[in-house]
Amino acid sequence: MLSKNQLKYIQSLHQKKYRQQQGAFLVEGAKSVQEVLQSDFQIELVVATEAFYKENAHLTDHQRTPVEIASVGDLERAGTLESNNAALAVVKTKENRPLLAEPGEIALILDDIRDPGNLGTILRIADWYGVRKILCSETTADVYNPKVISASKGSFTRVQWWYGDVVQVLSRASKQTGSLPAVYGAFLDGDDVHTLAFGKSGYLVMGNESNGIxxxxxxxxxxxxTIPRYGDAESLNVGIATAVLLDNIRRVNAGQ
Amino acid sequence: MLSKNQLKYIQSLHQKKYRQQQGAFLVEGAKSVQEVLQSDFQIELVVATEAFYKENAHLTDHQRTPVEIASVGDLERAGTLESNNAALAVVKTKENRPLLAEPGEIALILDDIRDPGNLGTILRIADWYGVRKILCSETTADVYNPKVISASKGSFTRVQWWYGDVVQVLSRASKQTGSLPAVYGAFLDGDDVHTLAFGKSGYLVMGNESNGIxxxxxxxxxxxxTIPRYGDAESLNVGIATAVLLDNIRRVNAGQ
Incomplete structure (x- = not known):
């Protein structure tokens, strides 16, 4: 059973301030908890219904993960999901280590993506297209926000992120001697992604939902x-645009 | 000012049952209301703040659209948006007229898309890629749901839809003499969309969020x-997949 203090602690992690203070975040729902238990994240505590625990004991027991059995009511009170009849995990955040695109690698730069749902979707898309590194401007939504974790559908366990001064990263890259990394960014007046000869290395920069890069x-x-438009919609959602751009990059890369 | 009866009537349109009974639906927020006022939809009533009305009187007055001035509080009480400091419109639904893909045209078939947010996103994507007809299975989310209208970002004014027996439409199409329309559908074992020679006519079928077609x-x-995968995510969201498929279809079409 959850103690009052445990409940209070878990609820505090709904807020960024306390996630940063505690160095911990929440993972909720059967699928996401199963995935995080099989990842390299360090687990503080799993809160689970008896049914979930019985089915997944092999995932918790060999690591000696602390498990509290709780009712569905307690789970929902503790977490952020409207309905959760399985489990939640309290997980240690990772160190904020700098990331750079290596030769032969495409990395994402998120330049002020504010919506947690969009960020979660972008994690999932990055994971689908084999992008392993995401560099986030400090103004980008917090990846440890429960909405981001939930929208990523487990992909947060397979991509790495770093928060910091992305302008400085790009500025340094632009001064490199030798081969400079390509930096792709979506604008209204860019080259058509259907015919462009994308390289295999560099950065793809995605800008803010309203204001772009x-x-x-x-x-x-x-x-x-530029993603060519054939109709009349004013814009595409940033998650959609990320997917279409990565799809074109991978198509060209595969054909090279 | 809104009368009690008007308030009650508008609130009833949050529910599908009453939308069908009344043949009316809600459009909310500045941008969407502006777009619907410039479309061929028939407007029953606009509820607007004084500021919105003053700025947009040219859109309502020449059509003699009934306008009620309301406070932000009343607007939010009447509608479904958490915050709306501009306007909402009560709009007549359209007749459910059958749609077919003409030669040279790609139409979408939605085979049990349940999530209103996904449906709204798909409307916007269709509008971006110049797809004008959407055939929906009867189990697909109601396009007049305020969440769909809102997520479509005004694109609901530029695409047409029909709800009905999509299996029967495809069955009839398959018995046509002469040139049969292509029917594209996403499966795990399909041909790679990066190298497939898509035609310019036919249907693209998108299946249910969990169970597919x-x-x-x-x-x-x-x-x-099949959209090729380069990483480890289990799947793509149906809106994302729709965008990537249409992007590839248009790319191939443009190159032909």
Missing amino acids: RPETAPFITQRV | RPETAPFITQRV
């Missing part, structure tokens, strides 16, 4: 790209 | 297609 980031875009 | 629809798919 920030003025301070824009000068470091070495290749402006 | 229904068993009764599957036999009518003439070309199974």
